[in-house]
Amino acid sequence: MGGQADRRAEHEQAAVTVDLVILTIRSDELHVLLIERGKEPFAGMPALPGGYVRIGEPLDDAARRELVEETGVDDHRLHLEQLRSYGDPQRDPRGRVVTVAYLALRPDLPVPKAGTDASAAAWIPVEEALAEADSLAFDHGLILQDALEKARTKLEYTTVATAFCVEPFTVSELRRVYEAVWGVALDPSNFRRKVTRAEDFLEATGERRTLDTGRPAALYRRGGAELLAPPLHRPEHASRGRLPAF
Template sequence: MTKQNSRVEVTVSGPIAPENYDPSAYPPFAVTVDIVIATLRGGRMHVLLVERGADPYQGAWALPGGFVEPDEDADTAAKRELIEETGIGRSTPVHLEQLRTYSDPGRDPRMRVVSVAYVALAPDLPDPVAGSDAAVARWWAVDDVVDGEIGLAFDHARILSDAVERIRAKLEYATVATSFLPRVFTLGELRAVYTEVWGEALDLQNFRRKVLAVPGFVEPVDEVRTGVPGPRAQLYRAGDATEIVPPFRRAPHGEGR
């Protein structure tokens, strides 16, 4: 007896809304993305702010961002806004990760707006180019903004404060500090990232021992940096590790900067 195989094609469609579902029974709201773009300029951590060109908060400083379009997810919107609002991200490598969601009902005077916030880290970035929704875009030292010298629109001061703490904490257990550096760097330059972000001085020899003890944190390269006076320092590049085990520990809160 010969057994024949039969092929059955099954078409799977997307989910179908219930027949009696009425979306108008729920209040509408919008979703936006806001991006904390951090970099080191002149040895200090800076954040990118845009001067709003329209109401609400016209003329106030704010984080770059915008509304999520109907045909995109939040991650796609964040990448798009990063380019449209600042011109950053087309060719510059950027570490982009989601921070958290902000959903206070009164955070936007226009309507109910829920924002998905992101943190972006990159090496010494150039002067930005303001997008269509911004009159001016410029870098501000993080300390000046967090200390309240620059007032921010919406709840962006809270978002920035949360982002700075995320960056500081993440340097303990993840290798993202290399995102602030160019392709090749010295251990002294890597230490300078920790010193600035944590606001505390770190012993170079102890720091060197800890970094080299983490497999894949950094990898030595056989290159010579030209145009720099003084003895040649060993150059490194970021390795393929993403976690620091065991984690580094910063000083207890309040003992650094």
């Protein structure tokens, strides 16, 4: 019995939380949702929205609940996926806390409203947030950087860029998504050729939108593909790490 008790004592009890990196594009610039913590630890510091997982609660449900409780954003059309887990023993001064981070994408999300543990919530340009990554609560600076790199890579190999677009959209609007996320200007003609030739990436609606200048632009919706074939690789000088200044 004593040996069994000793073995149990070796296994530290850990709490589980979820943290969300929510990205949207506002005025052709990539933004991340940050809150101001209303409670200790790190009261008054910027942080990613998130919180504890309740007993019996699935992780995805916890992520969506925390999204509503801390920001007032209730949008089940969000592209939401697990990023990875973070379990450094020193990441939370309250004790051993393992967090499961989520990456969420959606076009032009509304102005958030803070609630529960958050005293404020706002969309922050990613470039600004990365410049202050070391000042984010917990290890949220690291989580943010990991999520951004994941989003940039997913744009190369999957069709997730359309999650930032309101359908129907133009190729130019899709190109601005890539430019905002990758932090680099792309050649319009080359981009159009690649995305329209990619297998089942875009589906033409047969309609056009009148623009202020030039010819009316063809409108598209997302096709059925989830993977890009062929991939759309980032230029060599595109963002890998911190976003460069435009």
